[in-house]
Amino acid sequence: MTAKDYALMPRNGYFGPYGGRFVPETLISALDQLEREYRRAMADPIFIDEFDRCLRQIAGRPSELYFASRLTQKLGGAKIYLKREDMNHTGAHKINNTLGQALLTLRMGKKRVIAETGAGQHGVATATAAAVFGLECEVYMGTEDIRRQALNVFRMQLLGARVAPVSSGQCTLKDALNEAMRDWMGSVSGTHYIIGSVAGPAPFPEMVREFQSCIGREARRQMLSAEGRLPDLLIACVGGGSNAAGLFAPMIEDESVRMVGVEAGGRSLKLGDHAATLSAGAPGVLHGAKSYVLQDADGNTAPVHSISAGLDYPGVGPEHAYWKDTGRVEYLPCSDEQALDAVVTLAHTEGIIPALESAHAVAEAVVRAPKMGKDRIILICLSGRGDKDCNEIAMLLEKRK
Numbered sequence: 203m204t205a206k207d208y209a210l211m212p213r214n215g216y217f218g219p220y221g222g223r224f225v226p227e228t229l230i231s232a233l234d235q236l237e238r239e240y241r242r243a244m245a246d247p248i249f250i251d252e253f254d255r256c257l258r259q260i261a262g263r264p265s266e267l268y269f270a271s272r273l274t275q276k277l278g279g280a281k282i283y284l285k286r287e288d289m290n291h292t293g294a295h296k297i298n299n300t301l302g303q304a305l306l307t308l309r310m311g312k313k314r315v316i317a318e319t320g321a322g323q324h325g326v327a328t329a330t331a332a333a334v335f336g337l338e339c340e341v342y343m344g345t346e347d348i349r350r351q352a353l354n355v356f357r358m359q360l361l362g363a364r365v366a367p368v369s370s371g372q373c374t375l376k377d378a379l380n381e382a383m384r385d386w387m388g389s390v391s392g393t394h395y396i397i398g399s400v401a402g403p404a405p406f407p408e409m410v411r412e413f414q415s416c417i418g419r420e421a422r423r424q425m426l427s428a429e430g431r432l433p434d435l436l437i438a439c440v441g442g443g444s445n446a447a448g449l450f451a452p453m454i455e456d457e458s459v460r461m462v463g464v465e466a467g468g469r470s471l472k473l474g475d476h477a478a479t480l481s482a483g484a485p486g487v488l489h490g491a492k493s494y495v496l497q498d499a500d501g502n503t504a505p506v507h508s509i510s511a512g513l514d515y516p517g518v519g520p521e522h523a524y525w526k527d528t529g530r531v532e533y534l535p536c537s538d539e540q541a542l543d544a545v546v547t548l549a550h551t552e553g554i555i556p557a558l559e560s561a562h563a564v565a566e567a568v569v570r571a572p573k574m575g576k577d578r579i580i581l582i583c584l585s586g587r588g589d590k591d592c593n594e595i596a597m598l599l600e601k602r603k
């Protein structure tokens with residue numbers, strides 16, 4: 203067994219002490235069925251071919267590995283490359299995962315999919331995959347998010363999905379996830395729940411990481427062809443952690459490659475002002491798995507804040523918790539202000555408006571590149587494009603004047 207096989211080997215759905223299945227009895231057999239079908243599919247060349255074809259023809263892969271020459275020049279240090287997940291169909295990396303899970307849904311003979319969504323990006327990616335394969339689709343979304351993300355609500359509906367409003371708790375992502383779980387408990391025989399990140403009970407964290415690993419496999423190959431070697435540093439933003447896991451996993455055994463996950467540092471590191479789960483949280487159980495969680499003194503899940511809706515989550519995927527504890531990956535927060543600056547910097551230097559989520563990763567490169575030699579290489583996962591955030595960005599820049 204190679205180091206990689208070992209590092210990535212699922213241990214009954216655990217990554218060190220994290221992961222597992224903390225769910226009601228009714229879901230155990232559904233998770234067993236999903237895991238069986240997933241393992242069969244990954245060993246079936248017909249599934250692998252079909253998934254590859256979908257990634258090419260529907261998502262538009264492979265995504266470019268782009269040398270950001272003007273950003274590199276401006277920062278005056280390490281060479282900066284961008285993995286352009288923003289150029290995928292629907293504008294982010296999320297489509298990689300929803301295509302994989304939609305194919306699995308067909309294999310399981312199910313005709314309906316459900317999903318939770320915060321900003322609406324995972325909802326749109328799920329609605330898109332459902333439309334492509336003729337699946338019925340229902341997306342749970344907090345009423346607060348429905349109000350803030352009207353355009354994505356309309357996109358989902360135009361794609362044929364039903365958007366189910368959730369008005370419990372903070373009326374945001376965490377509450378939508380609870381509601382989707384509840385639906386699944388009553389509908390599991392004909393419905394698959396497409397979780398949008400490397401979170402949730404086993405086998406979701408491993409499965410979503412594998413479906414997103416096209417990012418890191420392509421980047422590895424593209425980097426070897428462009429530079430003849432691997433990058434010195436990978437940087438990705440971490441909400442639940444799927445774009446980061448997809449980039450990191452295929453290079454996790456390459457010891458020369460350092461990795462940084464950037465979380466939403468928000469307004470401050472006071473509880474309620476941020477969503478930096480690994481930087482400021484503690485081990486706990488949320489949404490069916492053990493991982494780091496942001497909790498108040500009574501053990502209730504804490505309210506979170508970020509300018510970026512996709513990072514605004516009080517949990518994080520269990521494999522990231524494991525990578526943090528083992529020291530393989532470093533995690534740190536980036537403030538709202540730094541992320542906003544990075545949007546402007548990337549737009550001016552490269553003509554790319556990044557998603558507010560991705561801007562957190564860019565901001566970390568802005569800090570590190572000048573301190574690294576010109577012979578060093580940084581690879582940033584540009585997880586999505588910023589069109590969806592333009593209203594928010596305009597408002598934030600206006601407030602700053």
Ligand SMILES: *Cc1c(COP(=O)(O)O)cnc(C)c1O
Pocket residue numbers: 294295296323324398399400439440441442443444445446512513557559560585586587
């Ligand atoms: C949803 C989203 C994220 C955060 O999700 P991860 O699972 O942490 O990748 C990051 N970037 C974009 C563009 C997103 O839409």
